[in-house]
Amino acid sequence: LAKTTQPISMDSYEGQEVNITCSHNNIATNDYITWYQQFPSQGPRFIIQGYKTKVTNEVASLFIPADRKSSTLSLPRVSLSDTAVYYCLVGDKRNTDKLIFGTGTRLQVFP
Amino acid sequence: GAVVSQHPSWVICKSGTSVKIECRSLDFQATTMFWYRQFPKQSLMLMATSNEGSKATYEQGVEKDKFLINHASLTLSTLTVTSAHPEDSSFYICSARDRDRGAAYNEQFFGPGTRLTVL
Numbered sequence: 654l655a656k657t658t659q660p661i662s663m664d665s666y667e668g669q670e671v672n673i674t675c676s677h678n679n680i681a682t683n684d685y686i687t688w689y690q691q692f693p694s695q696g697p698r699f700i701i702q703g704y705k706t707k708v709t710n711e712v713a714s715l716f717i718p719a720d721r722k723s724s725t726l727s728l729p730r731v732s733l734s735d736t737a738v739y740y741c742l743v744g745d746k747r748n749t750d751k752l753i754f755g756t757g758t759r760l761q762v763f764p
Numbered sequence: 765g766a767v768v769s770q771h772p773s774w775v776i777c778k779s780g781t782s783v784k785i786e787c788r789s790l791d792f793q794a795t796t797m798f799w800y801r802q803f804p805k806q807s808l809m810l811m812a813t814s815n816e817g818s819k820a821t822y823e824q825g826v827e828k829d830k831f832l833i834n835h836a837s838l839t840l841s842t843l844t845v846t847s848a849h850p851e852d853s854s855f856y857i858c859s860a861r862d863r864d865r866g867a868a869y870n871e872q873f874f875g876p877g878t879r880l881t882v883l
Contacts, residue, residue, distance in 0.1 A: 665807045689869075696768075696874025697808065740807070750796055750861050752872060754808040 657741045662759040669729045673758050675741030678722045683745045686717060686724045691738045691757070700739070701726070728760075736762045766792045766862040770875035777848055778883055784844045785878045787814075787858030793861035795836035798872070799831075802855040803844050814858075817838040848882045 659675040664737070665671045677686070685704050689697040701708055703715040714727040729736055740757040767790040777783050781789040787797055800808040812833055813821040820833035845852055856879075861871040861875045 691808075693857070694877060696859065697879050698874065699871045702871070750872070751798070751810060751813065752809060752859070754800075756807050758854070 655757045659741055659755060659758045662761065664761050664763065665731055666763050667732055668678070668730050671731050671735070671760060671762075672745055673726045673739055673741075673760070674723055676723050677741070677743045680721050680744060682745055685745075686715065686721075687742045687744070687752075688713070688715065689740045689742065689752075689754075690724050691740065697740065697754075697763075698707045701702075721745060722757075731760075731762045733762050733764060736760060752754075766790075766860070766873045768858065768860055768873045769876040770856075770858060771880050773876060773879070774879040776881045779849050780847055782844055782846045783841055783848055783880060784865065785856055785858075786879075787841045787843070787875055789839045789858070789860045789862070789873075791861075792862040792864065794841075794862065795838060797835060797841040797858055797860045799833065799841075799843050800857045800859070801824060802857060802877075804855075808857060811843075816841075845880065848880070850882045853880055853882045 687702040688700045690700050691697040701715045703714050703717050705717050708715045716725040738757040738759050740754050769788045771786045793867050797814040799811045801811050802808045810823050811826045814833045814835040816835045816838055822828045830846055835841040857877045859874040861872050
């Protein structure tokens with residue numbers, strides 16, 4: 654499983670766009686990139702997943718450059734309720750179902 | 765998405781006692797469930813993989829005799845913390861994968877967690 658590196662924390666204000674970058678230099682050909690969100694005292698929740706280029710859903714966008722050695726989770730117009738920890742995970746669907754969480758990025762949104 | 769519940773949501777016990785935590789998949793069957801532990805301000809640490817009808821697979825460094833896992837049905841896995849001590853106080857979270865649902869190849873659905881406090 655490829656190791657991921659994210660900023661420990663980020664601050665933002667309501668209404669701003671937040672971009673959280675994750676480095677995964679050792680990503681393998683069959684690896685997918687997945688992001689989870691965790692609110693305090695709750696279990697994580699799936700946000701988005703991608704393999705290459707750009708993926709967008711109702712919650713976020715995920716940008717993946719051609720070399721796939723990094724990825725950026727983009728949250729448009731954040732609100733106070735987006736305050737949470739965001740985890741970037743990289744894994745190969747051919748292998749186990751196990752998810753290995755890294756340190757995550759603690760996002761604090763201020764009014 | 766699929767729903768996973770945990771019971772209890774919190775528990776306080778005395779040192780030396782055993783505590784059982786239940787994890788249920790409410791609207792799907794899960795042949796595999798996962799148990800995590802999370803200390804304050806830290807990330808989730810995978811403890812074990814719970815397999816229905818067979819023994820659990822524990823991660824390195826996790827004592828299988830202390831953290832007993834039973835996955836007796838397709839919708840229920842239990843984690844029993846035996847002879848709990850204050851250092852076992854943590855947030856325990858389970859997850860499961862619904863192979864028929866999920867937006868991604870490996871999307872897992874997490875329970876709300878159980879906060880264990882050992883006095």
